[in-house]
Amino acid sequence: MTLDPYQEDTRMPPLGVLSLAAVLCEMGITPQVVNLNELFIDFLKCNRDEKPVDFLTFIVEHIESLPFDVLSFSTICSSYPLTLRIAKEFKKFNPGVKTILGGPQASVVDIPTMKAFPFIDFIVRGEAEDTFPLLLEALSGSGSSLKLETVPGITFRKGTEIIRNPNAQPVLDLDSLPLPAYHLDPGIKKYKVIPLEVGRGCPFNCTFCSTSEFFNRKFRLKSPQKIIEQMKIIKDEYGISNINFNHDNFTANRKKVVEFCEILINCGETFFWSCSARTDQVDDELIALMAKAGCKGIFFGVETGSARLQQVINKKLNLSDAVMRIQCANQHGIKTAAALITAFPEETKDDLRSTINFFVDMFRFKNVEPQLSLLAPLAGTQIHSMYQDKLILDYIYSDMSYQGWEQDPVDIEMIQANPEVFPNFYSIPTSYMDRSYFKEVRDFVTYIQVWFHWLPLAFLQDSGDMLNVFDRWRTWRTNKLIDNSDLNTSKKPYYLNRQFSKDFCEFALTYYQNEMAAAKKVISSIVEIENLFLTQKSDPIIESPEKLEIFSLTAFPYKSRGLHVAQLSIDYKELIRSLRDKKDLKQVPDKNITIAFQEANRKGLEIDVRILSPLSEELLNMCDGNRTVNDIVSQSSSMKAQIDGIPSGKVCYFGLSRLFEQGLIEVSSQPIIKVDSNTGSALQSGS
Structure with a gap:
């Protein structure tokens, strides 16, 4: 992750x-x-x-x-x-x-x-x-x-x-092992993060996982003292304080994790670390302690959003509790991966629906990255043993084990000739839907988060069924005769192309809004916001003798590159609150507002959006790069003479300085010249 x-x-x-x-x-x-x-x-x-x-x-x-x-x-x-x-x-x-x-x-x-x-x-x-x-x-x-x-x-x-020969005994005392010979890797100075093995094995026995087989279910952790000792060596010798803990289930021994965190907090040094855990092996108190001790990332293997499949695959998580633990980690600022798998042999459409809804629901959380992979029958797993005589080579490769979209032709020949050696490249037949359907659903929800932030979540809360949205989208796309011939080829997937984002916006504003939406105005407003990011904006090139870092009366302010401004007719703050808290979107009140945000910060859309007051909007429009701050303040006499007893000039100066602090405007030492990025010719003032 x-x-x-x-x-x-x-x-x-x-x-x-x-x-x-x-x-x-x-x-x-x-x-x-x-x-x-x-x-x-x-x-x-x-x-x-x-x-x-x-x-x-x-x-x-x-x-x-x-x-x-x-x-x-x-x-x-x-x-x-x-x-x-x-x-x-x-x-x-x-x-x-x-x-x-x-x-x-x-x-x-x-x-x-x-x-x-x-x-x-x-x-x-x-x-x-x-x-x-x-x-x-x-x-x-x-x-x-x-x-x-x-x-x-x-x-x-x-x-x-x-x-x-008979199996070797596992290494029971992991503290006895030396620190990995990082110095033998020629690239050691390039790394931003160093992996450190902190334990081995997992006490659980999920049907799809190969960890239990490799480590014979022998769960072990290094002592907290040894882990911290090795972290300090890494920091001292390589100058790296970001450590990725290598262990499938770091928190299985709660007592040791608490001891580790408490020692680390009191050691007098700062480290950032990440780990893997089960959501039923942490609680809110432990997550808070881990965050205090420098935990910046947790990989949670949730695997399926279906309560039925949780039992079938022997994961047995309580999904409501899983969401609460993910939410808690999010609140503590911990970057969290919520990993899911689909295309299990027994997976029904209702099971898939639950998983897709769970996936999209994770969009509510700022620090959570949901992941969805197709099942791969990893060698040595229970599920491989059950289905090894039924495997098929359909060339729909799983990314569950980091496989790419395509394989070398020579590799394919080897894979075809030796299924018992390379079972992970094969597929287990699915009973209720074609694997190509699972694959397209997976691509759809995975790449939709590349292009959109709030729109999929709004669809989920508005309709209650994201898989139904996908099916309607798929039918609409087919009827529109949109070319998607590369869906199952080795080319860049259709859903990762910008054309998909344009097509999906059209679907949202035409079919979904007219035929499916309960909260039509909300859907329309969200599409308008997100579409600003998707429209390739060709900002003019700004030629300035000197961009200033200090705001002053003699500076020439101009709008920052990539700035987007939109007028909405709904309460934006309440809209975001409703999406985060899963409230009825039809209850979002009407409100005429203007918002501004930067194109470069799409991932942080909900943070970087600025709701502009009428005065801020008017001031922003006056920042054309040909007037000084003093000019704009002087021209403010046409505005209201006083605001709450404060002279308008002071109000305007303060308003401009706030726009500068927020990154909505930049300032130059001299008037700026705007050049058309396509023709190279100078633009007139106001262009």
């Missing part, structure tokens, strides 16, 4: 790899770490003439210059095909190199991977801090008597036979 204050860049070092590297460093072995995520960014930045034909070639060119005898990969499901192709390429040119896989994906598909890809020599399953060094010792050939058959937790080849 994305968290302030590092929202613009959420790249992080490869935690699992660096954790193993730290163990090796303690043994006197310094491994070379290649961060493929950073390498991919370097690949994208290459000039066209310098860039290899594909990323795989770029990787090989980078790594082949490094000396090594063992090539190890951490694996996750979304990039598993690419990982295997890299390993194959190196094995082709370096047959003596031992290729080792570890991590979540290889651990649960070890046997089918070894059968399908003979260039893989070893797979280290599960937690590897004890196992991996033993494997290297057995491979060292330095007189070690350690036999591969005695190394727990590995799968390997012995001639033509594949041997799977």
Whole structure:
């Protein structure tokens, strides 16, 4: 999820790899770490003439210059095909190199991977801090008597036979593990946030989740003292105080979390941190304490807005309580992700409706980012075991495990030939609706929040059924013969195109307002407000000798770039209050007002909107860049002579200074020249 204050860049070092590297460093072995995520960014930045034909070639060119005898990969499901192709390429040119896989994906598909890809020599399953060094010792050939058959937790080849040793024991004392070897990541200075493992395992057993399988349901937390000690080291050595706690359910042990927060509050240093939690594993008191201790982000896996499906998938959350916990985190200024999943095999339209309504209802909260993913049958999960013989490859990929819109053709060939190795790219058949329908609903609600803020929430509160709104929209779009041929292709989705926002505004002002709306005036006003952001405004270029930072009588004020002004016929403050508090929109009173806000701050629309008084509106219109503040104040004699006994000149000066403080106007040392951004010619005053 994305968290302030590092929202613009959420790249992080490869935690699992660096954790193993730290163990090796303690043994006197310094491994070379290649961060493929950073390498991919370097690949994208290459000039066209310098860039290899594909990323795989770029990787090989980078790594082949490094000396090594063992090539190890951490694996996750979304990039598993690419990982295997890299390993194959190196094995082709370096047959003596031992290729080792570890991590979540290889651990649960070890046997089918070894059968399908003979260039893989070893797979280290599960937690590897004890196992991996033993494997290297057995491979060292330095007189070690350690036999591969005695190394727990590995799968390997012995001639033509594949041997799977018993599982290794989990690391019970996480405090004994060293701090990850962050210094081995060449990109360490670039990061805004550092991940820190604070625990492992989850005591719950949701049917779709792979965490329980990988960690054998062994829930553990580091001691509060160890967590804070490692946070301080990160801050001292790398100058980073933003820490992302790596653990699926940090708050499962409430006592330890309270102790951690209290120690952190009293340690005399400032940290910002984020974590993952279940909504039934926190309460309002704990959330308040976490916020006080510097918690800036929580990832809540809600999974479904359907009370029935909560039981089916073994999540078993009370959804009313979930909303209250999310609301509490929001009130404390904690950025919160509310993650949902759809396209479960048993999911009915009523279940989907509940999830979509839950998703859109989250728009009420300023600090909440709802997320919706299509279900993926992750290897090793209960749901995969139940449906592994029924999987279909429909090329409607899930983003539940960070997969993209498209796959490389070579990857697709591998996926087609090996469903038991790559089940996450497959789909579980759905009983009540086509997966293409789930996919379009998911795209609709996910991308609608890119273009709109209040309109979807108004539709939900006005109609009570956002899925019905979608169905009506879909029918309207079809009848209008709008081209949506790219809905299920690898191209940029229709719903992420600006054309969708224009089409949806037309739907809102024509069909919805006329055929469905209960609060017609409210819907009309919200569309008018949001449409201001969607209309590409070509502001004139302002050529000024000097933009001033100080407001004075001799300055030349002009309207800020991207400023929008609109006249409404309803009470805007009451409208926003009604949306936030889920009140009847038909009760929003009429009121003629003028509002102004900045285009650059669309995400904070409800905060940045300014309701202008008649005087402020008149003053704003006079700020044309060709009159000084003193000129405008002098011309105010045409206004009311006094306001509450204060001379009009003083009132106007104060009003202009407030417009400047609010960012609605800027000031220049000399008259400004406006240039048409299309023609480059100067515009006349007042243009």
